[in-house]
Amino acid sequence: MRIESVDLYYLAMPEVLDVGDGSQDTLLVRVQAGGYEGWGECEASPLTSLASWVCPMSHSACKPVRDSVLGQRLDDVDDIARINAEVRANSLDLLQADHTLSGIDIALWDLLGHRLSEPVYRLLGFAEAYPKLPYASVLFGDEPQETLIKAREARAAGYRAAKFGWGPYGRGTVQDDADQVAAAREGLGPEGILLVDAGTVWVDDVAKAAERLPALRQASATWIEEPFVSGAAAAYAKLAALSGPVKLAGGEGSHTPYMAMHMIDHAEIGYVQIDAGRVGGITSAREVAAYADARDVQYVNHTFTSQLALSASLQPYAGYQAWELCEFPVESSIMARSITSRGLVRDEDGMVHLPDAPGLGLEVDTRAIWPYRVDVEIRVGGKTLYSTPPF
């Protein structure tokens, strides 16, 4: 079959707030071929990814992403790999293309799964999908008291692990941050797995990060995530030498497998966090998982948006039983929660299961999300290159 159409939909909350909540908008992708359809999502800045889809060619290695996708043959998994390679070569100098490719690639896997009546993880070569232990991904409260309440709520909701991040963390004093981490530990209880996300707040300043290590060790945090920006490998490696039992986690900013491999090889991280909606999709994420497996670094998804994005982010490491942790968004916006009619199932032990169903195993609810669409029109040289399509 041939890829007949690709439709991109910009969805957003009516009001987007200036907070660290990445679920307030999304670019949803629908691919149609041979009577089947597949869905995917791109992280982040929907308008910019839209522009990279339709932009006029700049030169032979800077073409719009759609030029490498529309009309392509899609019969088996090798076709997805070929389309990936073409996008990467033809849009080499188009920086945003990796994010746009991510949503396209996810939709292609979903579509092929429907066509071949197989879950994506089986198309990826996994015999089965092992259940994952979800950590509730929540934002630090403005005050430790609020963090304490959030941690208690996560525990009461059955989460055995929780990650706290962004908000005031790293922006005040060392003591402020210690109080926040202690509150999270108290609310979670002594048995809970506590993870802390610094959200790149120290950029590449090792000293500032190192000051926070005693409180993290005191609270038995399992990891400190993104003390620095993705790519600042030397700073990561220096901090890792000081962090003792608290491992470093990072890599979500990787927009190619190479960037993630670089973090694995040179940043001394214990956990590599991959967002399938950024790294290039499921194809690239699977590549990183295999690389991490060979180097004793634990792979974990990065997902802060919808259940569709969550399913896409879990498929690439579903077959690795030892990598039990998974990020599970619990504070997603109503828009993000509306995208699928049902989400992934948590069993009585709180473990998350991927659907044993074709593709990503979830249904997109086009009626529920229609109110959140953002109408876009892009005109270049008097010609309309994009206007929001109907569902």
Next chain:
Amino acid sequence: MRIESVDLYYLAMPEVLDVGDGSQDTLLVRVQAGGYEGWGECEASPLTSLASWVCPMSHSACKPVRDSVLGQRLDDVDDIARINAEVRANSLDLLQADHTLSGIDIALWDLLGHRLSEPVYRLLGFAEAYPKLPYASVLFGDEPQETLIKAREARAAGYRAAKFGWGPYGRGTVQDDADQVAAAREGLGPEGILLVDAGTVWVDDVAKAAERLPALRQASATWIEEPFVSGAAAAYAKLAALSGPVKLAGGEGSHTPYMAMHMIDHAEIGYVQIDAGRVGGITSAREVAAYADARDVQYVNHTFTSQLALSASLQPYAGYQAWELCEFPVESSIMARSITSRGLVRDEDGMVHLPDAPGLGLEVDTRAIWPYRVDVEIRVGGKTLYSTPPF
């Protein structure tokens, strides 16, 4: 003074061809503050960078680039560093932002140079700008005979160095490529510095690149550029171990200083090539130059577009006398050549001199480029976020 306005202009040739010529379009940036103006350019895909400038906020770390620029204080060089840091933090998850920042940063340096009556290189801390030996940057011909003619023309035009790249190179047989390289050497003469650019054609396939090494050694090529994509450091390092006197060059795809540092530390390159229009501007490029200097890697600009972009790309390493080579575009489109009323001067020895004049030292010719403007309108949610401004 405060940044009062930033105007972005999409310029393009009437017809953009599917060839490796990156000078066929550009996004020109004008910044105005305190009665002064500064100009810069962003690489590449003007529409996508425009979108990243005006896009609605996705969350606190994914804001449009303009939010971190408009209204900012701009009195000295520290202000430029602060604006850079704000863009990088506030647009952390907006992939395209680094390319957009690049043009903004260049324009800020130009503007500040005018305000302080100093060339940019002096504001960067260099006492003087040493002349550079330009290599003519040309595309391989479709056939070796055409390459031979181009090489002879470069030599006749006084170039003592020339780089051939893209076109058929790496896409045919090993013998085809050997013939192309031999033709370039023949046309250039035995004394000329010969550089070869593979344009990432082998992605990360070391074996394919290694097959081309004998012909490159035979022709005494000084470097083989971008055998692989930026980031594929392990492949670079493997090839470097085989390449003998032919050094590897790469890094033009770096959109942050970290990526370039990664290439310097782990790709075993002899030359790090930085495009100020991609890496984040002059600020980031200067940072890479200092890093390379401390590690015995030679810095060289990547420039394939206008003389404005060339001046911006030379300033960050103008003060390093030992780094003599510079890329000099000789096949730029008429649009790119129209951007400035005059270009950089080549003296009787063929050496290129930066102007001893404020800022980038070049005048943008708004009348000459007006015919090449591409009208753009971006509407989101019924509101016009961008439409092409007047000059």
